Structure formats: C-alpha cells, structure tokens
Amino acid sequence: MSAGRFVELRDVVPRGIAGSATITSIGAGTTLAELEVDPQIPQVLREACAAAASPQLRAMGTIGGNLLQATRCWYWRLGYPCFLHGGDRCHARTGQQREHAIFGNERCASAHPSDPAAALLALGAILRTDRRELPLADLYRLPTEDDRDLTTLSTGELILELEVPAPRASVYLKAMDRRKWAFPLVGVGAARFVDGVRLGLSGVAPIPWALGGPEELDRATPLPGTAYKVEIARALVRRAVDAV
Amino acid sequence: MARLIRTEKEVEGRYTEQWIVVEEDALERWPEGPLAVVGREAPRTDGLARARGEAVYTADISFPGLLHTAVLRSPHARARVKRLELGAALEAPGVRGAVQPGDVECLTREPGYPGAPVAAIAADSAGLARAALERIEVEWEVLNPLLDPDEAVRRGELTTERRPYARGDLEHGLAEADIVVEAEYRTQTVLHNSMETHQAVCRWQGDTLEVYTSTQFIWGVRNAVAEQLGLPPDRVRVVCEYMGGGFGAKNDPGDYTFLAAELARRTGRPVRCALTRREENLDSGNRNATIQRLRAGARADGTLTALGGEFVASIGASGWLASTAGPMQMLYACENVETLEYGAKLNTAPMAAFRAPGFVEGTFGLECLLDELAAKLDLDPLELRRINYAHADLLDDRAFSSKNLAECYRRAEPHWARREEVRARSAGPWRHGVGLASQIWYGGGGPPSYAWIRVGSDGRATVVTAMQDIGTGSRTAMAQIAAEELGLPLDRVDVVLGDSARGPYASISAGSSTIPSMGPAVRSAAADAGRQILEIAAQRYHLEERVLSLRDGRIVSTDGGSWPLEEVTGLLEEGQILGKGARGPNPAGMRVLTFGVQVAEVAVDVETGEVRVDRIAAIHDVGRVINPLGASSQVEGGIIQGLGHTLSEERLLDPATGGVLTQTLDAYRVPTIADVPEIVTELLDLPDAHLTNLGAKGLGEPPIIPTAAAIANAIRDATGADVRSLPITREEMLRALRQAADRAAARESVGASSA
Numbered sequence: 001m002s003a004g005r006f007v008e009l010r011d012v013v014p015r016g017i018a019g020s021a022t023i024t025s026i027g028a029g030t031t032l033a034e035l036e037v038d039p040q041i042p043q044v045l046r047e048a049c050a051a052a053a054s055p056q057l058r059a060m061g062t063i064g065g066n067l068l069q070a071t072r073c074w075y076w077r078l079g080y081p082c083f084l085h086g087g088d089r090c091h092a093r094t095g096q097q098r099e100h101a102i103f104g105n106e107r108c109a110s111a112h113p114s115d116p117a118a119a120l121l122a123l124g125a126i127l128r129t130d131r132r133e134l135p136l137a138d139l140y141r142l143p144t145e146d147d148r149d150l151t152t153l154s155t156g157e158l159i160l161e162l163e164v165p166a167p168r169a170s171v172y173l174k175a176m177d178r179r180k181w182a183f184p185l186v187g188v189g190a191a192r193f194v195d196g197v198r199l200g201l202s203g204v205a206p207i208p209w210a211l212g213g214p215e216e217l218d219r220a221t222p223l224p225g226t227a228y229k230v231e232i233a234r235a236l237v238r239r240a241v242d243a244v
Numbered sequence: 245m246a247r248l249i250r251t252e253k254e255v256e257g258r259y260t261e262q263w264i265v266v267e268e269d270a271l272e273r274w275p276e277g278p279l280a281v282v283g284r285e286a287p288r289t290d291g292l293a294r295a296r297g298e299a300v301y302t303a304d305i306s307f308p309g310l311l312h313t314a315v316l317r318s319p320h321a322r323a324r325v326k327r328l329e330l331g332a333a334l335e336a337p338g339v340r341g342a343v344q345p346g347d348v349e350c351l352t353r354e355p356g357y358p359g360a361p362v363a364a365i366a367a368d369s370a371g372l373a374r375a376a377l378e379r380i381e382v383e384w385e386v387l388n389p390l391l392d393p394d395e396a397v398r399r400g401e402l403t404t405e406r407r408p409y410a411r412g413d414l415e416h417g418l419a420e421a422d423i424v425v426e427a428e429y430r431t432q433t434v435l436h437n438s439m440e441t442h443q444a445v446c447r448w449q450g451d452t453l454e455v456y457t458s459t460q461f462i463w464g465v466r467n468a469v470a471e472q473l474g475l476p477p478d479r480v481r482v483v484c485e486y487m488g489g490g491f492g493a494k495n496d497p498g499d500y501t502f503l504a505a506e507l508a509r510r511t512g513r514p515v516r517c518a519l520t521r522r523e524e525n526l527d528s529g530n531r532n533a534t535i536q537r538l539r540a541g542a543r544a545d546g547t548l549t550a551l552g553g554e555f556v557a558s559i560g561a562s563g564w565l566a567s568t569a570g571p572m573q574m575l576y577a578c579e580n581v582e583t584l585e586y587g588a589k590l591n592t593a594p595m596a597a598f599r600a601p602g603f604v605e606g607t608f609g610l611e612c613l614l615d616e617l618a619a620k621l622d623l624d625p626l627e628l629r630r631i632n633y634a635h636a637d638l639l640d641d642r643a644f645s646s647k648n649l650a651e652c653y654r655r656a657e658p659h660w661a662r663r664e665e666v667r668a669r670s671a672g673p674w675r676h677g678v679g680l681a682s683q684i685w686y687g688g689g690g691p692p693s694y695a696w697i698r699v700g701s702d703g704r705a706t707v708v709t710a711m712q713d714i715g716t717g718s719r720t721a722m723a724q725i726a727a728e729e730l731g732l733p734l735d736r737v738d739v740v741l742g743d744s745a746r747g748p749y750a751s752i753s754a755g756s757s758t759i760p761s762m763g764p765a766v767r768s769a770a771a772d773a774g775r776q777i778l779e780i781a782a783q784r785y786h787l788e789e790r791v792l793s794l795r796d797g798r799i800v801s802t803d804g805g806s807w808p809l810e811e812v813t814g815l816l817e818e819g820q821i822l823g824k825g826a827r828g829p830n831p832a833g834m835r836v837l838t839f840g841v842q843v844a845e846v847a848v849d850v851e852t853g854e855v856r857v858d859r860i861a862a863i864h865d866v867g868r869v870i871n872p873l874g875a876s877s878q879v880e881g882g883i884i885q886g887l888g889h890t891l892s893e894e895r896l897l898d899p900a901t902g903g904v905l906t907q908t909l910d911a912y913r914v915p916t917i918a919d920v921p922e923i924v925t926e927l928l929d930l931p932d933a934h935l936t937n938l939g940a941k942g943l944g945e946p947p948i949i950p951t952a953a954a955i956a957n958a959i960r961d962a963t964g965a966d967v968r969s970l971p972i973t974r975e976e977m978l979r980a981l982r983q984a985a986d987r988a989a990a991r992e993s994v995g996a997s998s999a
C-alpha cells in the first residue's frame with residue numbers, strides 16, 4: 001500500500017450499535033467483527049460481515065470503510081490506462097474477465113466486492129453523512145464519460161451512521177474461489193419485509209447492485225468470461241428467496 | 245580403503261553418470277519397523293526456535309551499513325530498451341550504486357518476459373532504492389509478444405529439441421483395442437509463492453564473498469556464483485540456516501544473488517536483494533502450463549494395448565522441459581507407447597522446477613484418461629490399474645529396487661469401499677463421489693553426500709554437514725538417524741548445517757532426495773564414531789569389541805555390563821571422537837522409484853459449480869520412514885498444495901500484452917486452512933532392501949502428484965462430468981456439467997428415436 005497521507009478517523013466517526021425493535025443504527029466506525037456477532041443486527045448483515053475478508057481484517061475494518069472500498073479489477077489495480085483511470089476503454093471487456101461484471105458493465109466491467117453493501121441494499125439501509133441523508137443505493141453511481149467516480153460522496157464528506165430497518169427474515173449467500181478470505185464471485189443478500197423481498201448483489205457490477213427481482217437476471221449483460229456468474233446468481237437468488 | 249566407482253545420479257528424473265569415492269561400508273541393515281528413535285514420531289528439534297522467532301532466516305540477516313536493492317523490471321513481455329539513463333537515479337537521496345545491462349549478465353536490453361530485470365539500484369533503505377527507480381529514464385520499443393504455445397510449436401519456437409519416445413507400435417496397439425478413448429487435458433501455470441521470497445545478502449570479506457541466501461542447494465549456489473564471478477569456489481561461502489520454502493524455485497542462485505554480489509563489490513558494502521511479493525509472482529519461476537492430447541486403447545478385459553500423447557509445455561522465455569510424458573511411459577505395463585513432447589518458447593517468465601515437475605501435470609492427464617477408459621469399459625478404476633500393473637521398469641527393463649504399489653492398492657481398498665456410502669450422501673444440488681489416482685516418481689537420491697560427527701566428553705553428538713533444511717524437517721530426521729546409530733536419546737544429538745564453510749559437501753534438497761542422499765551419509769558417520777567408541781571401551785573395560793554395543797546412552801555388554809557413554813568419552817577430557825561418512829552408490833542396474841495411490845472424496849454443488857473436497861486418503865511407498873510425524877506433515881503439505889493446483893491457483897495473463905494480472909495473494913489464491921479436507925496418511929514403511937544403509941526414499945514430492953487426478957476422478961464419479969482443465973474453477977465445473985448434460989440429452993434423443 002502506498003499513499004501520500006493517512007488521516008485517522010477513529011475519533012471523528014461514531015462507533016457502536018443502538019436501536020429499537022424496528023430500526024438499528026450503526027456508527028460508521030463499527031468494525032465488521034463487532035457487527036457479525038451482535039444479535040441486534042439482521043442476519044443478512046451479520047452473515048455478510050462474517051463472509052467478508054479474514055478475522056484479522058474484520059477486526060480492523062469498519063462498515064463505513066467497507067462501503068467505500070474500491071471496486072475490483074486487475075487492470076485498474078495494476079494501473080492500466082483504463083476507463084476508470086480516465087482512459088478511453090475497459091481492458092477487461094477484451095481481456096481476462098472471469099471475476100468481472102454481468103450488470104452495468106458497458107463502460108467499466110469491474111466488480112464491486114462489498115458483501116456488507118449487498119446486505120445493506122437488501123435491507124434498504126439509510127446513510128447519514130455529515131451533510132445529508134440518502135438511501136444506500138444513492139451512494140453509488142456507474143461511471144460516465146464525464147465523471148469516472150463510482151460514488152456520489154463529495155470531497156471531504158464523511159459517512160457517519162447507517163439506519164437499518166429490521167426485516168422479517170434475511171440471509172446472505174456467497175460464491176467464492178475458496179472457502180474463506182476471498183472476494184465474492186457472486187454474493188446475494190435477501191431480506192423479507194411486509195411488502196416483499198428485497199435483493200442486493202455483490203461481485204456482479206462496478207457498484208453494489210440492487211436487483212428488482214429474480215427475473216431481472218434475464219436482463220444481465222455478461223461478458224463471455226462472466227456468463228457463468230449469471231448461472232450462479234440464478235441459483236443463489238432462488239435459494240435466498242426460498243430461505244426468507 | 246577408498247574405492248573409486250562410476251555411478252548414476254538422478255534428480256527429478258534427469259540422470260547423470262559420475263565418479264565417486266566410497267568407503268567400505270558394510271553396515272548391517274536395520275530391521276523393519278519402528279526402532280528406538282528412527283521410525284518414531286519426533287517433533288521438530290527446531291520447532292520452538294521457529295515458533296519463537298529465534299530462527300534466523302535470510303530476511304533476518306543484517307550487517308552495519310547494509311544496502312538494499314530495487315530492480316527495474318520490464319513492464320512489457322517483449323521489448324527493446326532504446327535509451328536508459330541512470331544519471332538522475334544515481335543523484336537520488338541515499339543511492340550508493342547502480343548496475344545496468346553489461347554490468348551483470350542477468351540484466352538485459354531486450355527483455356523477453358514481463359518482469360525481466362533491466363537495471364538495479366542499491367540504496368540506504370528499500371524505500372530510497374524504490375524511489376530512485378522512478379528516476380531512471382528509460383525508453384522502450386514495445387514488440388509483439390508470443391503467448392500461444394501451439395503457435396510457438398507451429399513456428400518452431402522451442403526452448404529445446406522436441407522429445408520423442410516410442411516403444412512397440414502405437415497404431416498397431418490402437419487397432420488391437422476394443423475401446424479407444426481420446427481427450428485433451430490442460431494444466432495451468434502455477435506459482436510457488438513460498439512464504440519467504442527469493443533473496444540474498446552478499447558481503448565481501450577480503451577476497452571471499454559471503455552469500456546469505458534462501459536456497460535449496462548451498463553448494464550449487466557456491467559453484468554457480470564462483471563460476472560467474474571467476475572466483476575459486478572456496479572463495480565463496482554460502483549460508484542458509486533456516487528457510488521459508490522453496491518447492492523447486494530455489495535450486496539456483498537467481499538474478500538477485502548476482503545483483504547483490506555485484507552491487508556489494510561496487511559499493512564495498514553488504515547488499516541485500518530481496519524480491520517483493522509482486523516480484524515473486526512475476527519472476528521467480530513457475531510450474532509451466534501444459535496441453536496434453538492423449539489416447540488410450542484397451543481390450544475388453546482391460547488390458548492396455550496403446551498409450552499415446554502429444555505434450556506441449558509452455559516453458560516461457562527459457563527453462564528446461566520437464567517430463568510430462570513420464571507417467572504415461574512408466575506407470576503401466578503397456579507394450580505400445582508413443583509420446584512426443586514440445587517445450588514452447590514464449591514471452592512469459594521462465595519456468596522452474598516445482599514439486600515433481602512434469603509428473604504432477606502428466607499424472608493429471610494420464611490418470612483422468614484411465615478413468616474415462618474404465619467408464620467405457622465398465623470396469624472398476626482400481627481393477628483397471630491392477631490389470632496393467634508394471635512389474636519391471638518399462639523404459640529399459642530394469643528391475644525395481646523395490647515396488648510395493650500393489651500393497652498400496654490393497655491398503656486403498658477400505659477407502660475405495662466407502663464409494664457407495666459416500667455417493668448415498670448426495671442430496672439436493674450436492675452430488676458426492678469418490679475417485680483415485682496412482683503415483684509414480686523418482687526419489688532415490690544419490691552420492692556424493694558427506695557428513696561428519698563429533699562426540700564430546702559429555703557424551704553428546706553433533707552432526708556437521710553443509711546441507712540445508714528447506715523446511716521439510718531434514719534437521720530432525722538427521723538427528724534421529726545419528727541418535728539411532730549411536731544409541732543416544734534424540735535430545736543428545738545436535739545438527740549443525742547450512743554453511744558451506746562449516747561442513748562437508750551435501751546434496752541438493754530437490755527431487756525428494758534429502759533423506760535418501762544425506763541420511764545414509766549421516767548413519768555412516770555415526771557408525772564410524774560408534775566403532776571408535778566401542779574400540780576405546782573394549783580397551784578400558786578389557787572386553788572384546790564384539791560383545792559391546794551402544795544403547796540408551798550407554799555402552800552395553802552381552803554379559804550384562806553397562807556403562808554410561810560419558811564414562812568412556814569422558815576419558816578424553818577435551819578430546820573428541822570424530823566420525824566421517826559418505827553416501828554410497830545407488831544399486832547398479834536397478835530403477836529406484838516411489839509409488840502411491842490417493843483416494844479423494846468430493847461433493848459438487850451442480851447449480852453453483854462449487855467443489856468441496858471432504859477427504860483424501862494418501863497411501864505411499866517411500867521405503868523406510870525416518871520420522872512418521874514429519875512424514876505426515878509432508879503428505880499434508882503436498883496434498884494442500886495439490887488442492888490449490890486443482891481448484892483455485894492460476895497465474896493469469898492479459899491476452900493482449902502478456903502482462904501478469906495475478907501479482908498479489910488476494911488475486912492469486914492459495915488454499916486457506918478452511919479448504920483443507922480430512923487427510924488420512926498411510927505410509928507403508930517398508931525399507932528398500934537394495935537402497936543404501938537405510939532403505940529410505942524421499943517423500944517431498946510424491947504426495948502432490950496424484951491429488952488433482954484423484955479429485956477430478958471423484959468429480960466424474962459424483963456428477964458424470966469430465967473436468968479436463970485445471971484449475972477446476974466454478975466456470976470450468978459448470979462448463980463440464982453442461983457438456984455432460986448435453987451428452988446425456990443427445991443419448992436420450994438417440995435412444996428415443998431408435999425406440
């Protein structure tokens with residue numbers, strides 16, 4: 001890792017879990033390790049946190065940081081002059097793409113790996129920053145010709161807190177290349193509320209992906225190397241919906 | 245009397261003839277089975293030192309004024325350096341020296357793979373050296389890389405001559421067959437990723453160069469460095485006391501050693517050159533990918549009539565052609581065998597030996613092909629292997645020094661018999677199955693190898709030999725052998741190793757050869773010291789030598805007398821009893837090989853392509869087992885590494901540029917402890933009656949050889965799908981399942997139309 005400057009946020013960002021029977025609020029500085037064992041936290045989020053990274057990383061990594069982790073693409077991470085780096089094309093679309101996107105991948109085929117983000121999308125979480133409140137889904141955006149950012153956060157804007165409604169039932173399922181400590185090939189969070197089941201997916205698009213329903217998988221736009229992800233997503237979405 | 249003889253030496257299947265001097269060595273063979281110390285479980289004598297962080301690895305070596313190196317590596321798979329200016333870099337803070345093409349042989353102006361070293365800088369810290377790299381001005385002319393191995397073969401771009409082999413007549417054999425199967429198998433490029441990266445610290449002491457390095461072959465490094473630098477070999481001292489893994493990638497000195505040596509010479513300071521994890525994934529060797537186009541024919545009764553294969557190995561920019569065809573040539577008694585091997589020269593990083601190079605890849609192809617044949621013949625796969633059992637070496641009709649593969653098969657039966665029970669666990673999307681695969685490999689070691697031993701007046705023994713323990717537990721095994729011969733408890737034997745200036749020549753730790761090469765030399769040295777102790781004791785107690793022996797730290801007489809060892813050695817006060825020993829020759833005219841079989845149990849989620857390995861039983865015949873605890877660790881390590889090869893590890897390249905995309909351990913996936921199945925280890929522990937004074941063969945490589953094929957065959961048993969390409973990722977598993985479903989549908993429609 002290399003960076004010009006590190007800023008310690010531990011004393012600025014709230015940490016801890018509080019709430020009622022219907023809403024839980026989570027400080028953005030709460031670690032994944034704290035979330036995965038707290039009985040107030042809905043199952044889908046606990047499972048997503050437990051499925052992420054390794055115990056050592058979860059003990060250090062916070063939920064706010066996890067939501068803002070960078071997307072995954074070897075070309076982008078190795079500094080290829082790709083679309084996300086301001087270039088004119090996505091190298092993965094014609095290159096090695098087995099880990100890449102099946103949705104929203106027209107300009108950039110990277111895959112966002114956050115398990116907790118998929119869970120929080122399924123839960124319909126609300127985000128509070130030092131400037132505004134917004135649904136989690138609105139934190140993310142697909143890159144455009146004019147703006148290659150993947151989030152809507154302004155410079156200096158801080159995520160402070162999350163509000164998570166309590167579902168009737170929820171679950172997180174994850175397919176990966178080994179049994180622990182790997183990013184999702186496909187992650188599926190599902191949460192049942194009075195008005196139906198909401199789904200959030202990880203590893204399928206450059207941003208965490210809210211899926212309107214199982215039938216939306218028919219509108220996936222996989223690359224030749226990622227078609228298998230649609231197959232996995234179908235199975236996991238079906239299992240997740242059955243489970244809640 | 246010293247005897248000069250000509251003998252054969254083998255490392256990883258490559259044979260050479262050489263002269264050796266052997267002492268008369270008429271040691272009695274030890275009986276079979278566990279002895280007082282040998283054959284009994286011994287925790288590593290250096291385990292605590294390693295766990296406490298007291299063990300000194302190359303990374304821990306430091307000297308006042310030590311400089312650190314950063315290497316400018318080609319970002320391109322194939323390029324020409326049009327302009328290279330070190331000037332600004334030399335002016336950078338903390339920089340003490342630099343080298344460029346022309347200064348050191350390994351630096352090049354025409355890099356032929358991504359990561360090839362072009363220039364290097366030595367500075368006060370690694371950070372300063374890396375910062376200075378940015379100030380090197382370099383202009384590249386980027387050239388089109390050659391990345392496709394089949395295209396390289398078509399163009400005749402080969403690293404070595406193509407290698408044909410034939411016995412009998414393949415076409416005749418195929419014509420005789422009732423059933424013929426034909427398939428193409430592919431194995432991927434995998435990286436060793438030793439926990440300790442490749443590195444060396446070089447320091448000039450007068451006209452002697454000291455090389456502290458992570459290596460599998462102290463003496464090989466000594467000789468190669470001396471030759472490159474034009475020094476007498478004894479002016480190079482090589483030290484490697486502890487090591488964090490090699491797996492075949494640390495057999496040679498490597499560019500980092502030559503860069504450190506030259507920068508140390510130029511700066512007059514000690515210099516470290518250590519690869520980063522990213523560099524480790526770019527330029528430290530790899531198990532090369534293969535394409536195997538195979539055919540097998542058999543009569544209805546299962547007798548093999550033909551085996552044929554064309555093998556293309558993606559060697560990279562340079563390297564040697566490991567024998568992927570070896571298992572096909574050697575494992576089964578088949579009269580008609582033809583193989584043809586190509587080593588494709590590509591703009592990818594050079595291969596290096598990797599734990600049974602060639603045979604791991606070739607066994608995957610051959611043993612999967614055998615199971616596809618068994619399915620067509622409707623024969624039990626274990627039975628098919630028994631029907632074609634080879635009783636003598638098939639390459640030149642030599643007798644085996646020992647072969648107990650039939651006993652391995654017999655011991656595999658209870659594991660194989662779990663098939664019905666395992667399959668019956670299938671439920672929902674999960675299908676369960678069992679598969680097996682055989683193993684054949686070398687592992688006999690050879691001379692020359694020497695050891696010394698000294699026994700002090702306190703009755704403690706110290707083995708001295710300039711071998712290396714590459715992390716396999718050789719140090720403990722050597723102590724056990726000396727303790728057994730001297731009748732001492734294990735805690736009264738020390739082992740000093742890892743320094744070419746402090747001990748006699750010792751063999752390479754590669755080709756599963758450390759135990760079979762070094763062990764007999766240590767026993768012979770201990771026996772030499774033991775004889776002297778008994779001679780002295782006989783004179784001290786006025787007895788005949790033949791009634792005396794060494795046991796439990798005492799000198800024991802057949803008439804019931806018994807004296808502590810130190811009573812005799814103590815007579816010498818500061819004096820020491822010195823023994824020396826050498827490895828004798830391998831049995832003339834015999835083939836020394838290791839054998840085994842593994843049985844894998846897997847579960848496959850047919851909807852998501854997840855493959856879970858639940859259990860692997862490993863039954864191997866490697867002669868006498870010195871330390872059953874260390875041996876089972878080797879088996880587990882081999883199987884876990886094999887699991888990564890089978891399921892998750894692959895070096896991926898950008899197809900357009902040849903750039904390596906998997907440079908870090910988050911992208912290159914070795915198994916975690918959560919992926920490890922239940923592993924049941926059974927070693928036959930039958931000493932080879934013809935091999936050395938120990939009858940022990942090597943075990944480092946055999947356990948990784950059959951793992952991939954056993955898993956793939958279990959997957960076929962579970963699902964009916966033929967997985968023919970490694971690694972068996974989700975997409976490969978789903979592809980194979982789809983293909984199997986299409987095949988079944990086609991059969992059904994044929995069945996329906998004919999009905």
